[in-house]
Amino acid sequence: MPRHARGFDVDAAHEYLSRRDRKLGKWMQVIGPIAADPRWRKPFDPVDALARAILYQQLSGKAAATIVGRVETAIGSDRFHCDTLARCDDAAIRACGVSGNKLLALRDLAVREASGQIPTLRQMATLDNDAIIAALVPTRGIGRWTVEMMLMFRLGRPDVLPVDDLGIRKGAQAVDKADDMLAPKALLDRGERWGPYRTYASFYLWRIADAAGGQKVAVKRSQE
Numbered sequence: 001m002p003r004h005a006r007g008f009d010v011d012a013a014h015e016y017l018s019r020r021d022r023k024l025g026k027w028m029q030v031i032g033p034i035a036a037d038p039r040w041r042k043p044f045d046p047v048d049a050l051a052r053a054i055l056y057q058q059l060s061g062k063a064a065a066t067i068v069g070r071v072e073t074a075i076g077s078d079r080f081h082c083d084t085l086a087r088c089d090d091a092a093i094r095a096c097g098v099s100g101n102k103l104l105a106l107r108d109l110a111v112r113e114a115s116g117q118i119p120t121l122r123q124m125a126t127l128d129n130d131a132i133i134a135a136l137v138p139t140r141g142i143g144r145w146t147v148e149m150m151l152m153f154r155l156g157r158p159d160v161l162p163v164d165d166l167g168i169r170k171g172a173q174a175v176d177k178a179d180d181m182l183a184p185k186a187l188l189d190r191g192e193r194w195g196p197y198r199t200y201a202s203f204y205l206w207r208i209a210d211a212a213g214g215q216k217v218a219v220k221r222s223q224e
Contacts, residue, residue, distance in 0.1 A: 003125045007040035007156035014184060015198035021193055022199065023175050027208050034203045040156035046121055047113045052058040052106045052142045055098065070096035082110035105141025112139055129157055150197050156206035161191045161198035173204025 014033055018025040044131040056064040056069070067189050074092050085093075085106060093103055119127060119135050127135070133147045133156075145164055151157040162168055163184035172190060173181045184188060196200035 004128070004155075004157065006125075007036055008197070008200075009034045010034065010200060012088070013158065013197035016197055017181070017194060017201055017204075021175075021201075024194075027175060027211075028204055031204060031207050031211070034200070034207070037153055037156065039154055043121065044154055045079060045081065046084075046124065046150070047118055048080045049110060049135070049154060050109055050142055050146070051085075052108055052137070053146045053149070054102055054109070057102070067097040072097065080106075082114040085110045102141065105139070108140040109142070113175075121188065124155060129160060141145065152202065156197060159196045159198045161194070161202055163187045165202075165207045167209040168202055170212065171207070171209035174208050175205070176199035 010033070014028065015097045018028055020085055026073075026141070052068060055068050059067070071080075071088075072078050073091060074096055075087045077087075090103055090107075094100070098106070107119070117135070118139070119132065124132055132151065133144055136142050136147045136150075137144055145162055148160050149160040151160045152162075169181040169184075169187060172178075172187055176190075191198050191201065
């Protein structure tokens with residue numbers, strides 16, 4: 001069974017994309033090289049990462065971090081999984097500022113972990129992107145975008161293009177100097193030329209969207 005490495009050669013990706021797409025290449029030259037994400041080499045618990053992604057949804061980073069800290073205190077652990085979440089009843093978790101929908105999502109995640117439905121980090125190394133997405137999106141509160149962020153920022157998969165992401169679509173619009181953003185399906189077709197390094201292209205599209213929108217500091221795209 002093939003194993004998928006965490007991370008990829010960003011120098012090779014930079015050279016390939018610069019030659020493959022001249023419009024993107026001009027932006028890449030302006031922005032400069034984007035380094036490999038240090039999280040690609042760090043072990044992590046997928047359940048913990050997914051729980052944090054749930055808690056961060058639709059909140060500012062500061063507000064979400066406050067709520068996460070309260071939940072950590074309530075469960076007496078800095079790791080979210082079925083055993084630690086079981087230490088608190090629903091009322092205690094809601095008192096931390098967790099919405100009803102997010103509480104249901106956390107409970108569903110814990111149940112699925114306990115029943116072996118959430119792949120471990122070791123198991124993910126043997127699964128392709130589509131298999132990981134298929135395994136995780138049935139969980140309440142976990143959509144394709146959330147899994148794609150894990151694939152890109154935590155697992156370091158080289159060929160992910162989150163076509164539903166607004167920043168990605170804005171970045172592609174700026175690259176092509178288009179009047180309108182491409183629809184997701186059209187962007188998927190446009191991104192074929194960036195394979196097998198669509199993740200690295202996405203890193204640039206986000207930076208390009210920031211630059212085109214006048215952002216002086218890169219917008220954070222994925223929570224720890």
